[in-house]
Amino acid sequence: MSVKLPPSWSIRRRVLAWLFLAMTLIFSANLLSSYYNNIAAADSAFDRLLLASASAIAERTVVREDGLLVDIPYVALDMLASTAQDRVFYAVSAPDGSVITGYPDLPLPTETSPEPIFYNADYKQTSVRIVAIRSFVSGSNVSGFAMIQVAQTRGDRDELSYNLLRQSAFRMLVIAIVGAIAAWFSVSIGLRPLTRLREALGRRSPEDVRPVLHHVPNEFKPLVGAVNGMLKRLDGGLWSMRNFISDASHQLKTPLASLLAQSEMAMRENNLDDMHEALIKVNKSAKRTSRLAQQLLSHASATQSLPTFTTIDLAQLAHDTIEVLLPQAIAKTIDLGYEGDRQAAMVGDRMMIGELILNLADNAIKYSPAGSVVTIAVRGEGNAVTLTIEDNGPGIAAENRQNVFERFIRLHDAKAEGCGLGLSIVLEITEKHGATITLHDAASGGLKVVIIFPLPEKEASKRGRIT
Amino acid sequence: MTLYRLFCAVCLTGLFVLSGSLPSSAELVRFEALSSPEQNLVIYSSTDTDRIVYLVRAFQNKYPTISIEYHELDTTDVYQRITGETDAGKKTADLSLSSAMDLQIKLVNDGYSAPYYSDETETLPDWANWRNEAFGFTYEPAVMIYNRNLAPSLKNVVSRFELAKTLNENDHTLNNRVVTYDPGRSGLGYLFGTQDAVQSEDFWYLARSLGDSGVKLMTSSATMINMVANGEALIAYNVLGSYALARARENPDLAITIPQDYGLVMSRIAVISKNARNPEAAGLFVDFLLSREGQQLIAGPASLYAIRSDIQGEATARKLQELANGPLIPIHLGPGLLVYLDHMKRQVFLNRWQRAMEGK
Numbered sequence: 001m002s003v004k005l006p007p008s009w010s011i012r013r014r015v016l017a018w019l020f021l022a023m024t025l026i027f028s029a030n031l032l033s034s035y036y037n038n039i040a041a042a043d044s045a046f047d048r049l050l051l052a053s054a055s056a057i058a059e060r061t062v063v064r065e066d067g068l069l070v071d072i073p074y075v076a077l078d079m080l081a082s083t084a085q086d087r088v089f090y091a092v093s094a095p096d097g098s099v100i101t102g103y104p105d106l107p108l109p110t111e112t113s114p115e116p117i118f119y120n121a122d123y124k125q126t127s128v129r130i131v132a133i134r135s136f137v138s139g140s141n142v143s144g145f146a147m148i149q150v151a152q153t154r155g156d157r158d159e160l161s162y163n164l165l166r167q168s169a170f171r172m173l174v175i176a177i178v179g180a181i182a183a184w185f186s187v188s189i190g191l192r193p194l195t196r197l198r199e200a201l202g203r204r205s206p207e208d209v210r211p212v213l214h215h216v217p218n219e220f221k222p223l224v225g226a227v228n229g230m231l232k233r234l235d236g237g238l239w240s241m242r243n244f245i246s247d248a249s250h251q252l253k254t255p256l257a258s259l260l261a262q263s264e265m266a267m268r269e270n271n272l273d274d275m276h277e278a279l280i281k282v283n284k285s286a287k288r289t290s291r292l293a294q295q296l297l298s299h300a301s302a303t304q305s306l307p308t309f310t311t312i313d314l315a316q317l318a319h320d321t322i323e324v325l326l327p328q329a330i331a332k333t334i335d336l337g338y339e340g341d342r343q344a345a346m347v348g349d350r351m352m353i354g355e356l357i358l359n360l361a362d363n364a365i366k367y368s369p370a371g372s373v374v375t376i377a378v379r380g381e382g383n384a385v386t387l388t389i390e391d392n393g394p395g396i397a398a399e400n401r402q403n404v405f406e407r408f409i410r411l412h413d414a415k416a417e418g419c420g421l422g423l424s425i426v427l428e429i430t431e432k433h434g435a436t437i438t439l440h441d442a443a444s445g446g447l448k449v450v451i452i453f454p455l456p457e458k459e460a461s462k463r464g465r466i467t
Numbered sequence: 468m469t470l471y472r473l474f475c476a477v478c479l480t481g482l483f484v485l486s487g488s489l490p491s492s493a494e495l496v497r498f499e500a501l502s503s504p505e506q507n508l509v510i511y512s513s514t515d516t517d518r519i520v521y522l523v524r525a526f527q528n529k530y531p532t533i534s535i536e537y538h539e540l541d542t543t544d545v546y547q548r549i550t551g552e553t554d555a556g557k558k559t560a561d562l563s564l565s566s567a568m569d570l571q572i573k574l575v576n577d578g579y580s581a582p583y584y585s586d587e588t589e590t591l592p593d594w595a596n597w598r599n600e601a602f603g604f605t606y607e608p609a610v611m612i613y614n615r616n617l618a619p620s621l622k623n624v625v626s627r628f629e630l631a632k633t634l635n636e637n638d639h640t641l642n643n644r645v646v647t648y649d650p651g652r653s654g655l656g657y658l659f660g661t662q663d664a665v666q667s668e669d670f671w672y673l674a675r676s677l678g679d680s681g682v683k684l685m686t687s688s689a690t691m692i693n694m695v696a697n698g699e700a701l702i703a704y705n706v707l708g709s710y711a712l713a714r715a716r717e718n719p720d721l722a723i724t725i726p727q728d729y730g731l732v733m734s735r736i737a738v739i740s741k742n743a744r745n746p747e748a749a750g751l752f753v754d755f756l757l758s759r760e761g762q763q764l765i766a767g768p769a770s771l772y773a774i775r776s777d778i779q780g781e782a783t784a785r786k787l788q789e790l791a792n793g794p795l796i797p798i799h800l801g802p803g804l805l806v807y808l809d810h811m812k813r814q815v816f817l818n819r820w821q822r823a824m825e826g827k
Contacts, residue, residue, distance in 0.1 A: 070812075071811065071812060071815045073806075077805050078802065081802055081803060087577075100811070124578040
């Protein structure tokens, strides 16, 4: 049983529609059964009267010298005078079956029994209820069972069963109306907590992202839970955005101030060579500041934006990154290479994963001395795809490994060009993909970064759909 | 009114009476319509034509296009012609008017009638309307009528018990000078007798007293009243009140007594036939019989006693209730009336009556 409701139907309409459907079914069944019960009830009530009439006639059916004599008492038929004014028929038959008085063509019962037999038949173009009883008569010339039949048209019975039916239909109608009214108001009452919630949320300021603590009916707890989860993520986003802004402004202040100072110094130089030298410094500072700003933006987009999951080839992305970084590696005489699977399908955000590989490889190149080897590897293993980036640079001491993911942490300070955002971006991206990132000592002594994307096909496709 | 034309034709028909073979005559009167196009209404009736004429005349004034074929028949003939013609698949009278309440009920019970509803039928008391197929339109008491000139002391006979007592004591006076219906030969007499028997077992005491006194048994109220008027009898028991009243108006010697123990009241019954040609006209006639206008005529010139309680006049249920010193018991329409039509029951009753007549 399925009902297609227009999507815009209100809960009240839906509840009433289902209620109506259920009640219609129940009521039809109930009416049908009470129809038959009522007929039985009416029959049993009026059958007793019919039997009393037949018994009264039987009592006055006697044997006389000239045969059977029936002296029908006046009350026998008068008692059947009823409100519906039913027509009355009767017949008395002798033991030999001949009808001695009454209506000779009254339909006979189909069975014989010492007990009274009640049956329905059609007589004189109308349906009648008949009782047939047997009465023992005995005399000099006649001996055996006489049969007395009394019949009545069904007017009274039909009227009674119709009245009973009308009463039960009326009762059910009352139940239906009360039920509908109750449903109407219970929907209002049931949804009242939601109304309060709506009002409370409506009053909130745009910045107010505290979780909703209202008491709601059980049915709405998952909804409120989902809203709270969303608010929490929103809050986290807002918080990290604020943090980031304060950090970023702090981080940009210093290089901008030094850029300003350097440019002022350059302006004050009279000697062209000195000015040139100062400008080179200015240029270097500007580059660094530009890189910092770029990374800040990249970090911001990695942390703030929602990933768009599609099926991507991690091996292909690794190759693309190598192609981008190859000039830089050659310039530093670093051997940048790839090993592993030719193809490694996974589900993820193409831009973000690209950024991740770029950051890690860039770091490896940056922090490794000239002549080093940097290897990017991608391998599909069971339900996971593993990305490994290995170098033979200085590595990271075990006690510092926790810190490197913090923003603006630089272990190899002044000399390098990094600004400390790279690994923090990497961490954000891995978290968004549900991947794990671990740092190890490479066999060659350098750093080995291992990222495991635990994305089997089914999981991956599910996630992809949810987002 | 003056356009009214009466054609009278008397025709004999072969008849059969329940009680035996008594020759009776049937009279056909045709009341032509006052204007055309006309439609015909056929009535089988046990009511005298000279009584019904007032009603027919007024009815035709109201419905000038209806012509009426009025068959005045014995009550048994009314019953047998309707059942016979219907059973033969023919059309029969549109309407029957009969004082044989039991036979009219049997017509309805056995399916020879058609129901009819109207505002007028709604006004009838329950006992006078059965299944909306049988309608009582008069309220006629069974009365005693005596000759107050010849037997002034009979004014003390105010009940059945008094009558029985008087019969037993004064056998010199009333011997062979009391008259009543012969239940064996008269349908109405049988109805009154059986209803008396239903009311009280004392009826048989009265019957034995009548038998002892050499009661004369007659078949019509008119004959009995004539006998009382000319002194052939001094008192008549169970005379139709409507006839008695009409005669008592003309003859001051005649006095009417409604028995104090109870006054039996019969009602003429109108039944519309199932095989009617013109049931609409029959319905109109029933409505007219029950209407104020019709009932006023019944209370007045027709002298049949109006059943409606809102009619003023001498021959009305209302006046009767004022005059009676005891209860008035109308014979109720219903299946009880079928009992005494049972041929065995009839035989049982008549046997007992016969024994009573022999003083046993």
